[in-house]
Amino acid sequence: MKRSLQVILLVLGTCFGFSASADDGYRLWLKYDLIKNEAQRKQYAGAIKTIVSGPASPIMQSATAELQLGLQGLLGKSVAIQPTASGSAGNIILKIDPTEKLANDEGYHLYKKGSDFVIAAKTDKGVLYGSFAFLRHIQTGQPLGELAETTSPKIQLRMLNHWDNTNGSIERGYAGASLWKWFELPENLDPRYMDYARANASIGINSTVVNNVNASARFLTPEYLPKVQALANVFRPYGIKVFMSINFAAPRILGGLGTSDPLDPKVRQWWADKTKEIYAAIPDFGGFLVKANSEGQPGPQDYGRNHADGANMLAEALAPFGGVVIWRAFVYKADPNGDRFKTAYEEFKPLDGTFKPNAMVQVKNGPIDFQPREPFSPLFGAMPKTPLAMEFQITQEYLGFSTNFVYLAPLFKECLDSDTYIKGKGSTVAKVVDGTLHRYDKTAMAGVANTGSDRNWTGHTMSQANWYAFGRLAWDHTLSSEAIAQEWTKMTLTQEPKALATITDLLLNSRENYVNFTTPLGLHHIMGESLHFGPQPWLAKSARPDWTAVYYHRAAADGIGFDRTKTGSNALAQYAPEVQAQWGDPDTCPLPYLLWFHHVAWDKKLSTGRTLWDELCHRYYEGTQSVAQMQKDWATVKPEVDPELFADVAGRLAAQRREALWWRDACVLYFQEFSKMPIPAPYQKPERTLEEIKKITATYQLR
Numbered sequence: 001m002k003r004s005l006q007v008i009l010l011v012l013g014t015c016f017g018f019s020a021s022a023d024d025g026y027r028l029w030l031k032y033d034l035i036k037n038e039a040q041r042k043q044y045a046g047a048i049k050t051i052v053s054g055p056a057s058p059i060m061q062s063a064t065a066e067l068q069l070g071l072q073g074l075l076g077k078s079v080a081i082q083p084t085a086s087g088s089a090g091n092i093i094l095k096i097d098p099t100e101k102l103a104n105d106e107g108y109h110l111y112k113k114g115s116d117f118v119i120a121a122k123t124d125k126g127v128l129y130g131s132f133a134f135l136r137h138i139q140t141g142q143p144l145g146e147l148a149e150t151t152s153p154k155i156q157l158r159m160l161n162h163w164d165n166t167n168g169s170i171e172r173g174y175a176g177a178s179l180w181k182w183f184e185l186p187e188n189l190d191p192r193y194m195d196y197a198r199a200n201a202s203i204g205i206n207s208t209v210v211n212n213v214n215a216s217a218r219f220l221t222p223e224y225l226p227k228v229q230a231l232a233n234v235f236r237p238y239g240i241k242v243f244m245s246i247n248f249a250a251p252r253i254l255g256g257l258g259t260s261d262p263l264d265p266k267v268r269q270w271w272a273d274k275t276k277e278i279y280a281a282i283p284d285f286g287g288f289l290v291k292a293n294s295e296g297q298p299g300p301q302d303y304g305r306n307h308a309d310g311a312n313m314l315a316e317a318l319a320p321f322g323g324v325v326i327w328r329a330f331v332y333k334a335d336p337n338g339d340r341f342k343t344a345y346e347e348f349k350p351l352d353g354t355f356k357p358n359a360m361v362q363v364k365n366g367p368i369d370f371q372p373r374e375p376f377s378p379l380f381g382a383m384p385k386t387p388l389a390m391e392f393q394i395t396q397e398y399l400g401f402s403t404n405f406v407y408l409a410p411l412f413k414e415c416l417d418s419d420t421y422i423k424g425k426g427s428t429v430a431k432v433v434d435g436t437l438h439r440y441d442k443t444a445m446a447g448v449a450n451t452g453s454d455r456n457w458t459g460h461t462m463s464q465a466n467w468y469a470f471g472r473l474a475w476d477h478t479l480s481s482e483a484i485a486q487e488w489t490k491m492t493l494t495q496e497p498k499a500l501a502t503i504t505d506l507l508l509n510s511r512e513n514y515v516n517f518t519t520p521l522g523l524h525h526i527m528g529e530s531l532h533f534g535p536q537p538w539l540a541k542s543a544r545p546d547w548t549a550v551y552y553h554r555a556a557a558d559g560i561g562f563d564r565t566k567t568g569s570n571a572l573a574q575y576a577p578e579v580q581a582q583w584g585d586p587d588t589c590p591l592p593y594l595l596w597f598h599h600v601a602w603d604k605k606l607s608t609g610r611t612l613w614d615e616l617c618h619r620y621y622e623g624t625q626s627v628a629q630m631q632k633d634w635a636t637v638k639p640e641v642d643p644e645l646f647a648d649v650a651g652r653l654a655a656q657r658r659e660a661l662w663w664r665d666a667c668v669l670y671f672q673e674f675s676k677m678p679i680p681a682p683y684q685k686p687e688r689t690l691e692e693i694k695k696i697t698a699t700y701q702l703r
C-alpha cells in the first residue's frame, strides 16, 4: 500500500505540482499553494501532526493521499500517515463507523476531539468527501478551532454528462477535445483521468456518463468497452461510477437483428446479454442514459411503443446488477402550429407510474433547451410516481461558449428554488428533485460537462466556477450562490478581501448581464442557427420550424413575445393554478418571464415605468455597458490574481464586449423594424446597419 501511495503522490505532484511559475489553471480549486499568511500557516502547521489512516481501502487511500498532498502544499510540511493515533495531539483521525448519525452513507462529520480532528463517516466514501471538506476548511482560511460540519448529500446521483464522441470531439464542447483519449485507451492511462476524478470527488460528484447522448452504438462494442472499463478503474478509488449513453437501435446495428422493438423477446435478450457483458467488465457500472425519439435518435416510438416500454426493457436488463436507466424527457415535434414548450409534458406525464423502479426520467431545467433564462419545466411536480432527475447544462451552449463570463449558480438556483405549488406553497423544484416532495427513492442531478482537453479544463477560467457550483449544489441545493462563489474564489483566485468582494460581485451579476444583452424580458431561442452562437433573431427558415427564431419571439407590428396563455398555446395550463395565476397575467408576470408567456404591445407601460420597447432597448444597452464595467472591475483585481489567469479572463472579457455589442445592435435594429419606434434617449443608435450585422452572423455560419 505504501508504494502505491507513493506512486499516487508522485503522479499528483507532477500534474498538480506546486510550481512557483504562473498559473495555467490546471489545478482548478485544488491548488494547495503555500498559505501566504505566515502566522495563519504556522497555526495550522502547529495544530496538525499526523493523519491516522483508518481501515484500508482504495477510497481510503485516495483520502489519505489527498490530505497528505494538500497539507504538504498548504502548510509546507510533510504530514505522516499512521495506522493508529500517536497519542500526542494533532492527529487527523479518519473514522468509519456505520452507526455515525448521518442522513446517508456519503455524508461526513468533521469535528474536534480534544486536540485531534476527526473526519467521521459511515463509509469510506463519506471519509473521502470529509477529507476534501477538511482541506477546503483550511484552503478557505477558516480556524481549525471552529471545525464542525455535519452534512450528507441531498441527491444520490450527482453526475456529469459528457457529450463526448468516439472520434474525440465533444458536442457543444468549448474547451478543446474530449478528455478521453479513446485511441490510446485502454492501454495508456493519461494521468489527467485521475485529476478529473479528484476534482469531481472534491465537490461530491459521484457518477459520470462518459459519452454523448447522441450515442454511437460503437461504445457498446468489444472495441470500446475495455476503454470505458479502463476509465472506470481509474475513477473507482474516487467514488465515481461510470454510466454510458446507449443507442436504442444497437440490437439492430450491432446485433444484426431486424428490429430494436423493445417488446421483441430477441431484442430484450440482446440487451440482457449486453448488460451482462458490461457488468463482467465493470462490476459497479451505474447504468444507461438514453436519448430516444428526440432530434432524430432512434427509440421505441419507431415501433409504436412508448418511452416507458423502452425504458422498462433496459431497466429489466439492468435490474439483476443494481443498475439504473435514466431516460431523457428532451423531446419535441416539428409542428409549425404547435408549441415545443408543451411536448415533454404531453408525452411523459401520461406515463407516470408505468416505469420500473430502477428507471428515472431526466428533465432539462426548462421546457425548451438551456436558454439563458427559462421558467422551470412543468414536468417538475407533474410525475409524482416517477423519480425525476434534473438536467442542467454546465457547458455554455447558449451562453456565449468560452468567451463569456457567466456564473451559473444563480441560474441553477433560480430553477431549484422555483415553487411548483404542486402540493401547496413551498413545493419547490429542489424538493421534487431531492425526492422529499413525492418520496422518490431514487434521486439524481446531472450537469452537461464543460470540461475538455484545454489545459485549464473549461476554456474560460471563470467557467471552472460552474463545474464547482454544480457539484456543490448537487450535494446541497440550499447553499447560496454567493457562498459558493466566495468559496471557489478563495480557493482558485484570491483571498484578499477587496478583490474577493469584487470577484464575488462579478460572478453574481454575470448571468443577469448576459441575459440583458442577449435575451431580456423573457426572449428566448434567438441565437445563431445550429452553432447557437451570436444573435440571429431574423432566422425564419430552418430544417424545422422550432429551430428558427421567429417561431419563438413572434415580433410583429402589434408587439412581441409568445402567447402561452389561454388565448395562445395555453402551455401555462401545464403548471399549477398558483403559477398560472402569477404568470398568466401580463401585469403580474415577473418581467424576466414576460415574453415567455405573453405577446406584449410595443407601447405597453411596464412596472418599470418604461414602455416595452424602451425597456427592451434599455436592457440591451445596459447589459452591454455592464460588460464594459466587468472589464473595469476585473482590472482592479490585477495585483491580487495570478498574472496568467488574470490575462486569460481580461482577454476573454474583451471578446465578450465585442460580442455584447453585436447582440445589442442586431436585436435593437431588427426588432425596431417591427416596433418602428426610436432608440430611446440617452442611448445612441448603433453605428452599424442591420445588413452589416447580418453579414457578421452569416460569417459564423460558414464552415
Ligand code: GCV
Pocket (backbone or CB within 6 Å): 163, 171, 172, 213, 214, 291, 295, 330, 369
Ligand atoms: C446532445 C440541444 C443541443 C444538442 C443536444 C441536445 C440534447 O438540441 O443543441 O446538441 O444533443 O440539445 O440535449 O440532446
